[in-house]
Amino acid sequence: MEHFDVLVVGAGISGIGAGYHLQTRCPNKSYAIFESRATIGGTWDLFRYPGIRSDSDMYTLGFSFRPWTEAKSIADGPAILKYLRETAEAFGIDRHIRFERRVTAAAWDSATSLWTVDYEQGPDRRPAQATCNFLHMCAGYYNYAAGYRPPFPGEETFQGRIVHPQHWPTDLDYAGKQVVVIGSGATAVTLVPEMAKTAAHVTMLQRSPTYVVSRPAEDALANRLRKGLPAMLAYQLIRWRNVLFGMYFFNLARKKPERVKAGIIAMAKAQLGPEYDVGTHFTPAYNPWDQRLCLVPDADLFTAIRSGSASVVTDQIETFRADGIVLASGAELPADVIVTATGLDMQLMSGLKASVDDAPVNFPETFSYKGMMYSGVPNLASTFGYTNASWTLKADLTAEYLCRLINHMDRHGYSECRPIAEDPIEPAPWLDFSSGYVRRALTRLPKQGTTAPWRVYQNYALDLLAFRFGKLEDGVMRFSKPRPPITRPAATGGRLASPPPRQMADA
Numbered sequence: 001m002e003h004f005d006v007l008v009v010g011a012g013i014s015g016i017g018a019g020y021h022l023q024t025r026c027p028n029k030s031y032a033i034f035e036s037r038a039t040i041g042g043t044w045d046l047f048r049y050p051g052i053r054s055d056s057d058m059y060t061l062g063f064s065f066r067p068w069t070e071a072k073s074i075a076d077g078p079a080i081l082k083y084l085r086e087t088a089e090a091f092g093i094d095r096h097i098r099f100e101r102r103v104t105a106a107a108w109d110s111a112t113s114l115w116t117v118d119y120e121q122g123p124d125r126r127p128a129q130a131t132c133n134f135l136h137m138c139a140g141y142y143n144y145a146a147g148y149r150p151p152f153p154g155e156e157t158f159q160g161r162i163v164h165p166q167h168w169p170t171d172l173d174y175a176g177k178q179v180v181v182i183g184s185g186a187t188a189v190t191l192v193p194e195m196a197k198t199a200a201h202v203t204m205l206q207r208s209p210t211y212v213v214s215r216p217a218e219d220a221l222a223n224r225l226r227k228g229l230p231a232m233l234a235y236q237l238i239r240w241r242n243v244l245f246g247m248y249f250f251n252l253a254r255k256k257p258e259r260v261k262a263g264i265i266a267m268a269k270a271q272l273g274p275e276y277d278v279g280t281h282f283t284p285a286y287n288p289w290d291q292r293l294c295l296v297p298d299a300d301l302f303t304a305i306r307s308g309s310a311s312v313v314t315d316q317i318e319t320f321r322a323d324g325i326v327l328a329s330g331a332e333l334p335a336d337v338i339v340t341a342t343g344l345d346m347q348l349m350s351g352l353k354a355s356v357d358d359a360p361v362n363f364p365e366t367f368s369y370k371g372m373m374y375s376g377v378p379n380l381a382s383t384f385g386y387t388n389a390s391w392t393l394k395a396d397l398t399a400e401y402l403c404r405l406i407n408h409m410d411r412h413g414y415s416e417c418r419p420i421a422e423d424p425i426e427p428a429p430w431l432d433f434s435s436g437y438v439r440r441a442l443t444r445l446p447k448q449g450t451t452a453p454w455r456v457y458q459n460y461a462l463d464l465l466a467f468r469f470g471k472l473e474d475g476v477m478r479f480s481k482p483r484p485p486i487t488r489p490a491a492t493g494g495r496l497a498s499p500p501p502r503q504m505a506d507a
């Protein structure tokens with residue numbers, strides 16, 4: 001059985017970043033990245049729908065340790081994938097990746113301070129095991145096997161093609177066709193202008209509107225700075241400007257929602273003209289940042305609507321029929337192709353079945369520690385990015401913190417660290433977000449508390465201070481040393497005596 005000091009699961013943004021931080025900050029530790037697919041990149045390789053792109057800027061979606069040097073700040077999927085591949089190669093992280101290893105379960109044994117990890121290997125999914133001292137789950141936040149796809153009445157009668165963006169068919173030809181995209185999230189607003197370039201017409205069919213904000217695809221200041229300054233310096237400056245602007249905008253939206261709402265709607269009106277019904281199609285019932293804002297580069301969605309190649313319909317689906325969709329209002333939408341941009345099936349840690357000393361871990365019963373570990377679960381971290389900022393900001397901090405923890409344990413001879421929720425914690429939902437994919441998953445997610453370290457702050461600056469400089473021995477994280485070997489006293493007739501209690505090292 002192979003053994004690693006740290007086993008990282010997943011070779012997307014988070015796993016590649018974790019690899020970098022481990023080899024840089026814990027150079028004496030062995031690590032491997034188990035990746036279930038045959039390639040790296042995660043999300044940025046899996047999603048192949050037309051126009052796939054980031055909806056946050058690459059100066060914050062990029063890694064802290066490697067500058068983004070392309071002209072576009074809102075980048076397309078292939079450019080992001082290239083950046084990830086090149087990063088993995090440049091730092092030799094790719095040599096640590098073991099492809100086609102799908103981790104399914106992990107069992108912690110306190111006597112040996114080891115995780116035994118079950119995984120399926122190769123295309124025929126042969127069962128295998130490995131052990132590690134620390135398990136770092138970087139498996140993303142959704143089910144890779146399938147997206148969320150509610151059934152629609154009458155869909156079996158539809159004569160055209162129905163496709164889900166998570167499994168985009170390579171042979172789909174929509175040129176000159178009538179397309180209906182069901183949804184109003186980031187995927188729908190990406191797909192609509194892109195497909196409208198060649199389709200006869202694209203209709204975005206939404207039950208309710210989303211806030212849509214336009215930003216330039218290229219960041220003019222960033223591009224100027226990159227010409228005059230060393231790449232890393234320019235990158236850090238723009239990164240911090242974007243972080244601070246994002247935090248300012250989020251806080252403003254929380255404190256003065258009406259003002260921010262009015263500003264976003266005014267921008268949509270300016271784009272679409274006075275005749276357009278912005279009230280119906282671009283004015284959500286919720287406040288900005290109750291759900292993620294949809295960012296469109298260079299107003300491409302609005303341009304497509306203005307040109308007439310795309311339109312938005314806000315209505316409910318009554319039924320599919322052979323040649324389209326009938327709506328609750330009685331209106332009919334002709335369709336040759338229907339894209340169900342209905343979202344993701346959120347899943348924590350890829351549905352890992354974990355146990356601690358043979359007791360199964362029920363993650364929804366646990367409290368999340370700093371948004372990265374779980375009460376009562378030793379030596380296991382998982383990466384989950386921000387809902388109001390780029391994922392990588394938190395992924396970098398999580399990986400850095402884990403390295404601090406590992407080095408601290410080494411210095412003190414600890415083999416185990418376990419966050420313990422001793423005092424009662426007031427439970428709160430793990431994510432304070434009203435998006436459909438979050439609401440559908442809340443009962444399957446751990447809880448958070450209302451104060452540190454059990455609270456999940458959606459705030460990079462606060463997290464940066466806590467993760468980089470905060471006390472590791474905070475009274476909640478309990479460290480313990482390896483158990484002495486079990487002896488066989490004569491009184492037990494040579495039978496194994498029960499293991500001695502663990503030596504707990506409280507703060």
Ligand SMILES: Cc1cc2nc3c(=O)[nH]c(=O)nc-3n(C[C@H](O)[C@H](O)[C@H](O)COP(=O)(O)OP(=O)(O)OC[C@H]3O[C@@H](n4cnc5c(N)ncnc54)[C@H](O)[C@@H]3O)c2cc1C
Pocket residue numbers: 009010011012013014015034035036037040041042043044047053054055056057061101102103104138139140141142144187349350383385389390391392
């Ligand atoms: C279409 C789309 C657009 C997005 N745009 C943005 C954006 O602009 N900005 C932003 O901040 N976020 C965005 N996100 C969120 C995005 O997922 C993150 O930014 C980021 O890519 C997550 O990286 P990750 O490595 O944590 O997870 P993933 O990219 O999901 O990678 C997880 C990896 O783990 C592997 N894996 C999963 N389960 C197992 C297992 N059991 N065993 C072994 N390997 C496993 C997967 O195969 C995959 O390679 C977007 C998401 C989607 C779906």
